[in-house]
Amino acid sequence: MVHWSAEEKQLITGLWGKVNVAECGAEALARLLIVYPWTQRFFSSFGNLSSPTAIIGNPKVRAHGRKVLTSFGEAVKNLDNIKATFSKLSELHCEKLHVDPENFRLLGDILIIVLASHFARDFTPACQFAWQKLVGVVAHALARKYH
């Protein structure tokens, strides 16, 4: 089980309370598809992904980004039980979606940058540490059921 200090928990839940999940999620997914274009391979049904502008404005990207970050929120609500929280999702990503777990790490890093750009100085180094730890734990949990 992952150990979280009281401070880390506070840094995570405190920041999460201020996050606009729909906006942030949409932005994070769009950036993933723009910064690492090969990740578009999973979204051939999403329509126009031909340019950064198209990706940012794409309603399916926005909706899916919101869905992904909402799900990520479950980790924040269940910091002491992240493995169990994502057990089913892990199986799904392996068996149905066939997503290389490396993509979870890429999205995690992107989320950090999105948070940094939104929260600026409030995204302190201590905050970054707690959040990088969190995205790492989530990535690990999502990869755990792979076979």
Add this chain to the structure above:
Amino acid sequence: MLTADDKKMIQQTWDKVSGHAEAVGEEALWRLFITYPQTKTYFPHFDLTRGSEQVRTHGKKVVNALTNAVKNMDNLSQALSELSNLHAYNLRVDPVNFKLLSQCFQVVLAVHLGKDYNPEVHAAFDKFLSAVAAVLAEKYR
């Protein structure tokens, strides 16, 4: 591969922070040591407390090297040849750490530039720092 648009964005972005080069470098290193404590193993000879003169000086050195890289995007291999030798034969920093430092630099840029660190600039910068990392690791084996 860096396109002409990428290079323009990188240049413009770097111009915005070049005034605070020292602060940017120091903050990136500071975030590196806090976020990824294992990176401190490369600096046993440094005072790593907040505000350390050594970290500040080293941050400036790193940023100056990146400034040189920005000026020579068409010829990174040659421009960074000395640094590449240094990292391969002398420092031997495991290349995974270049990605960690890249992430920290990008966080610093995002913190300072906010919305201006938009997705396209983000993509260009990520590519640029990857290219720099690749050159630094070029001679490792």
